[in-house]
Amino acid sequence: MDAVSAVAGKRQAACTALLRQVREIHQRDGINAASLARIKGLLLDLAGAGTALFPEADFAMPQAHGRNHLLDEARDDGYGLYLTVSLPGKEAAPHDHGIWCLAAGLSGIEEQRFYRRTDDGRKPGFATVEQIGDARLEAGTAIAMADHDIHSTLVVGDRPSRALALYGYALTRFPAVVFYHPQFGTCRMLPSKRGPSAAAASMAQGNRP
Numbered sequence: 735m736d737a738v739s740a741v742a743g744k745r746q747a748a749c750t751a752l753l754r755q756v757r758e759i760h761q762r763d764g765i766n767a768a769s770l771a772r773i774k775g776l777l778l779d780l781a782g783a784g785t786a787l788f789p790e791a792d793f794a795m796p797q798a799h800g801r802n803h804l805l806d807e808a809r810d811d812g813y814g815l816y817l818t819v820s821l822p823g824k825e826a827a828p829h830d831h832g833i834w835c836l837a838a839g840l841s842g843i844e845e846q847r848f849y850r851r852t853d854d855g856r857k858p859g860f861a862t863v864e865q866i867g868d869a870r871l872e873a874g875t876a877i878a879m880a881d882h883d884i885h886s887t888l889v890v891g892d893r894p895s896r897a898l899a900l901y902g903y904a905l906t907r908f909p910a911v912v913f914y915h916p917q918f919g920t921c922r923m924l925p926s927k928r929g930p931s932a933a934a935a936s937m938a939q940g941n942r943p
């Protein structure tokens with residue numbers, strides 16, 4: 735086995751092992767703050783392998799903004815594990831994925847801000863949010879978000895941000911994502927990919943929100 739395929743094989747085994755552990759935790763404890771914290775520790779451990787398992791040459795740069803490389807995808811509508819590469823300046827407005835997610839940094843810096851919704855949700859298309867925290871996603875750090883937690887992202891510095899990202903559903907089967915626009919007090923919802931017709935339309939892998 736040559737060096738490239740040896741690394742790819744070890745990486746695949748490590749990713750498959752991670753998803754197996756996540757499934758065990760999920761089935762035993764459900765998804766809550768404590769189980770997300772345990773999963774975050776596992777993802778941090780995997781990211782700690784750094785370029786030994788995730789060499790930069792194996793994961794092409796995006797032409798613009800960001801790119802998601804699928805590492806592993808659990809069968810039966812399961813989780814999605816990715817290596818994401820985001821160029822400096824790539825940003826995402828505050829949004830709610832509708833599903834839990836975690837990320838662990840490999841290199842570069844992505845600034846994360848966290849928000850909570852402050853309106854009652856009764857007026858369609860309108861929403862107010864306020865910032866409640868922040869974090870830096872870089873090597874040695876990780877974040878965990880519950881189904882409807884809200885965050886915004888911005889890659890800072892002059893290097894791309896590389897990170898492992900684990901979602902409760904694969905990106906091709908993502909639920910509706912809600913984007914918030916604090917300066918206007920509005921929100922908009924991207925369509926869910928979870929319907930039968932939506933699944934066929936989402937063969938192309940979407941950008942990480």
Ligand SMILES: [Fe+2]
Pocket residue numbers: 826829831885942943
């Ligand atoms: Fe996000």
